[in-house]
Amino acid sequence: MSLVNFTSREITCKIVYYGPGRSGKTTNLHYVYGRVPETRRGRMVSLATQTDRTLFFDFLPIDLGQISGFSTRFQLYTVPGQVYYNATRRLVLQGADGVVFVGDSQARQLDENIESLQNLQSNLLEHGVDVRTMPLVMQYNKQDLPHELILTPPELDDALNFRAVPSFAADALHGRGVFETLKGISELVLKKLAAGSPA
Amino acid sequence: MTSTLNPRFTFDTFVVGAANRLAVTAGRTVAENPGSAYNPLFIYSGSGLGKTHVLMAIGHAAKALAPQLNIEYLTLDEYVEAFHAAIAAGQGDAFRRRFQNVDALLVDDVQFLTNRKEMQAELLRLTEALQQAGHQIVLASDRPPAEIADLDERLISRFSGGLVVDMGIPDYETRVAILRRKSEERGSTFQPGVLETVAKSEFPNVRELMGALNRIVAYQAVNDTPINAEAVRQLLGGSTEQGAGSRAPTGEAAKPAGGDEFSQFLSDVTVTVGKAVEAWRARVAEAVLRWEGEGYRTARLEKLLEQETPAAVDEAIAAYVQDVDRLKALEAEVAAFDPQAAGGKVFHDPDQMEDAEAAAARVREGAAPPPAPSAAFPLESYVVGPSNEVALSAARDVIAKPGKKYNPLVIVGKSGLGKTHLLNAIGLELAKKKGAIVACLSTQGFVDELIAAIDGNRVDWWRARYRRATALLLDDIQLLAGKERTQEELFNLFNQFLDADRQLIFTAPAHPNTLEGLEERIISRLEGGLVAEVSEPDKELRRHALERFLKTQHVPTDVALLDYLADRPIDSVRSLTGTVQRVVEAAAAQDVPLNAALARDVLEGSPSVRRTSGLRTSGIVVSSAGGVRSREKMVWDWPASSDRVIEDLR
Numbered sequence: 001m002s003l004v005n006f007t008s009r010e011i012t013c014k015i016v017y018y019g020p021g022r023s024g025k026t027t028n029l030h031y032v033y034g035r036v037p038e039t040r041r042g043r044m045v046s047l048a049t050q051t052d053r054t055l056f057f058d059f060l061p062i063d064l065g066q067i068s069g070f071s072t073r074f075q076l077y078t079v080p081g082q083v084y085y086n087a088t089r090r091l092v093l094q095g096a097d098g099v100v101f102v103g104d105s106q107a108r109q110l111d112e113n114i115e116s117l118q119n120l121q122s123n124l125l126e127h128g129v130d131v132r133t134m135p136l137v138m139q140y141n142k143q144d145l146p147h148e149l150i151l152t153p154p155e156l157d158d159a160l161n162f163r164a165v166p167s168f169a170a171d172a173l174h175g176r177g178v179f180e181t182l183k184g185i186s187e188l189v190l191k192k193l194a195a196g197s198p199a
Numbered sequence: 200m201t202s203t204l205n206p207r208f209t210f211d212t213f214v215v216g217a218a219n220r221l222a223v224t225a226g227r228t229v230a231e232n233p234g235s236a237y238n239p240l241f242i243y244s245g246s247g248l249g250k251t252h253v254l255m256a257i258g259h260a261a262k263a264l265a266p267q268l269n270i271e272y273l274t275l276d277e278y279v280e281a282f283h284a285a286i287a288a289g290q291g292d293a294f295r296r297r298f299q300n301v302d303a304l305l306v307d308d309v310q311f312l313t314n315r316k317e318m319q320a321e322l323l324r325l326t327e328a329l330q331q332a333g334h335q336i337v338l339a340s341d342r343p344p345a346e347i348a349d350l351d352e353r354l355i356s357r358f359s360g361g362l363v364v365d366m367g368i369p370d371y372e373t374r375v376a377i378l379r380r381k382s383e384e385r386g387s388t389f390q391p392g393v394l395e396t397v398a399k400s401e402f403p404n405v406r407e408l409m410g411a412l413n414r415i416v417a418y419q420a421v422n423d424t425p426i427n428a429e430a431v432r433q434l435l436g437g438s439t440e441q442g443a444g445s446r447a448p449t450g451e452a453a454k455p456a457g458g459d460e461f462s463q464f465l466s467d468v469t470v471t472v473g474k475a476v477e478a479w480r481a482r483v484a485e486a487v488l489r490w491e492g493e494g495y496r497t498a499r500l501e502k503l504l505e506q507e508t509p510a511a512v513d514e515a516i517a518a519y520v521q522d523v524d525r526l527k528a529l530e531a532e533v534a535a536f537d538p539q540a541a542g543g544k545v546f547h548d549p550d551q552m553e554d555a556e557a558a559a560a561r562v563r564e565g566a567a568p569p570p571a572p573s574a575a576f577p578l579e580s581y582v583v584g585p586s587n588e589v590a591l592s593a594a595r596d597v598i599a600k601p602g603k604k605y606n607p608l609v610i611v612g613k614s615g616l617g618k619t620h621l622l623n624a625i626g627l628e629l630a631k632k633k634g635a636i637v638a639c640l641s642t643q644g645f646v647d648e649l650i651a652a653i654d655g656n657r658v659d660w661w662r663a664r665y666r667r668a669t670a671l672l673l674d675d676i677q678l679l680a681g682k683e684r685t686q687e688e689l690f691n692l693f694n695q696f697l698d699a700d701r702q703l704i705f706t707a708p709a710h711p712n713t714l715e716g717l718e719e720r721i722i723s724r725l726e727g728g729l730v731a732e733v734s735e736p737d738k739e740l741r742r743h744a745l746e747r748f749l750k751t752q753h754v755p756t757d758v759a760l761l762d763y764l765a766d767r768p769i770d771s772v773r774s775l776t777g778t779v780q781r782v783v784e785a786a787a788a789q790d791v792p793l794n795a796a797l798a799r800d801v802l803e804g805s806p807s808v809r810r811t812s813g814l815r816t817s818g819i820v821v822s823s824a825g826g827v828r829s830r831e832k833m834v835w836d837w838p839a840s841s842d843r844v845i846e847d848l849r
Binding site: 004006007009011032035036037039040064065066067068069070072175178179182183186187190191193 | 221224356359360362459460461463464465467468469471472473474475476480481482483484485486487488501504505
């Protein structure tokens with residue numbers, strides 16, 4: 001999928017929320033969904049299990065209207081975090097213009113975060129995409145949890161953000177950092193457009 | 200009550216930079232298409248960053264493009280004040296009507312809606328009314344809609360429903376540009392590097408930047424030597440630090456507290472996209488959007504977007520706009536001729552200009568004036584006598600004052616009395632008037648045309664053709680009998696012509712109220728003007744007619760001949776002409792002069808007619824007088840008696 005279609009004057013950004021299971025990817029989308037006016041958003045498709053775990057993926061289309069003469073749309077996806085859904089993750093990653101890595105700030109989840117990050121890298125490679133060329137931002141979610149349970153953003157940066165991409169502390173449940181993250185990834189994606197290398 | 204637009208605040212005097220480009224582009228678009236582009240347009244920025252300037256520039260630009268537009272600019276406080284004054288005077292409805300009739304309403308400082316529930320309701324009502332009527336509303340505030348405390352949710356959603364754009368702090372380059380322009384405006388010149396030094400101080404808004412410029416202008420004015428960069432640094436030293444220091448809190452203040460995160464996000468993305476999409480692409484895309492919105496095919500512009508690098512983009516857009524303007528002109532012209540033909544796809548595709556021109560030409564040809572009076576019946580050749588002088592006198596009045604005196608004029612009389620001649624003669628005279636379009640045709644022709652129009656689904660076109668005529672002359676109106684649809688159409692035309700004082704003339708074989716098969720409403724209208732009768736030709740008229748006819752045949756006038764022919768019992772000019780024709784042809788055939796004796800011989804029969812040549816002919820002689828109606832087949836040359844005997848023996 002091309003980020004920008006000059007013929008039809010459309011900009012379509014596919015942004016995938018990636019991360020380990022229960023890190024809060026779907027929560028991010030739900031929060032965004034709740035803040036987007038009805039006229040601007042499509043139906044949020046969410047395939048979840050009885051225990052609210054994402055079974056396949058979430059999909060939230062947002063129509064931003066005409067910007068600079070271009071009909072601008074964002075498509076937000078999440079992937080299922082559980083290890084055994086890798087095929088789905090790979091599928092969802094296809095054609096992504098940008099990735100939000102939603103990390104779980106809990107100290108005990110650090111390994112899962114690292115594992116998921118490595119999984120992201122390998123799945124992108126499967127699509128022939130070098131993670132270094134893919135617009136990526138980190139979101140350290142659940143920062144509202146007691147301090148003794150979580151790592152601070154600098155600690156998480158040290159552990160996960162070896163590419164020094166923009167990172168955002170977040171509490172997706174209450175919305176803190178959600179739109180900042182979305183804005184951060186949007187800027188990276190659209191800057192790529194300016195650089196003349198549409199994804 | 201309403202502020203006037205400051206003439207200095209135009210787009211031309213506004214320095215555009217990355218931080219305000221979007222707002223200016225949106226403002227220009229709105230000025231070019233009020234009510235159809237972003238409606239409402241909501242501009243917000245910190246104080247002193249040019250909101251009011253852009254708001255007024257929109258007003259100026261819209262007014263320049265369409266001077267008839269009713270544009271009102273006012274601050275919210277002025278609006279509130281006016282509202283209260285109107286309510287106090289019991290003129291609430293008039294107040295509302297006044298603003299609902301505005302084509303573009305520009306409201307400044309709407310952040311003061313805070314805690315004014317009553318005004319919020321009023322503004323909501325007005326916004327809805329203006330949007331419904333397709334009128335533009337532009338609002339300016341120092342914060343986004345969602346951040347205006349205590350603002351009604353419905354207003355927030357209304358304001359956010361159009362386009363919300365912010366204007367940021369100008370960057371260094373823009374600040375230099377602003378300083379240069381303002382210095383020029385004030386006629387001040389500075390040493391190189393002075394303005395750049397001023398621009399390096401990061402002022403939180405343009406107003407403070409102007410304050411700094413004022414200081415150095417004043418400083419230079421009171422000192423003999425021009426100010427230099429170092430002096431500027433010393434002069435503005437305090438504010439430089441202040442500027443840098445005060446920027447962060449200002450930035451914080453401008454940042455939304457999270458109320459309408461989506462609006463903020465949208466606004467941010469808009470700025471990012473604005474930066475990401477190359478300016479030329481944005482111009483092309485915006486042009487596409489605009490013309491597509493107006494229903495024009497934009498394939499040519501869309502092709503430009505496929506280019507990797509811009510190549511004469513502005514010229515291409517200008518050429519496209521020129522073609523669209525031509526299409527609009529063609530469509531308007533066609534609409535005047537044929538409303539059905541206008542609105543066709545061909546007039547909305549600038550890539551098919553030739554087709555559009557051809558289509559317009561076809562319509563133009565098709566819309567050539569309806570059948571005109573025949574030049575064969577000039578008024579000068581109409582023979583006058585006591586039997587038709589009333590009709591002729593009425594005709595002269597009609598020619599002198601078409602539509603004013605006798606409308607309609609109905610000329611009645613038996614066949615062959617010259618009604619058609621008089622009808623066409625009047626038509627020819629009327630057609631001489633400036634701008635006259637005279638439709639003159641037989642009623643049968645009128646009926647046939649309508650049938651063809653119905654068949655071709657072009658009745659609108661057919662009607663438009665006659666509605667443009669300044670006079671309608673129909674011969675033999677009795678032929679409308681039983682033609683219900685044509686009577687219906689004529690009835691409508693009748694009323695339009697009468698209302699517009701345009702002349703109607705008809706001919707009929709008898710008084711309208713004796714005609715069968717005509718609807719009562721048609722008959723009553725025919726009788727509403729003047730019914731002028733043409734009687735059987737009297738002797739004087741017959742004599743005049745004969746003289747004229749013989750003259751056209753180059754026959755020397757012979758008094759005895761004229762007396763003989765004029766005295767013959769005859770009921771119409773047409774039969775008189777036919778009779779004379781016979782005599783003229785006989786004279787030509789026999790190669791003898793035309794005189795009363797010959798006429799008597801021909802018309803009453805005489806054995807004195809003899810063969811003048813020994814040659815036998817076919818026996819059938821066809822008149823050589825081309826163009827004359829009655830061509831009679833006469834056997835003039837009988838076989839000699841000897842030949843007849845041989846014939847009998849066989």
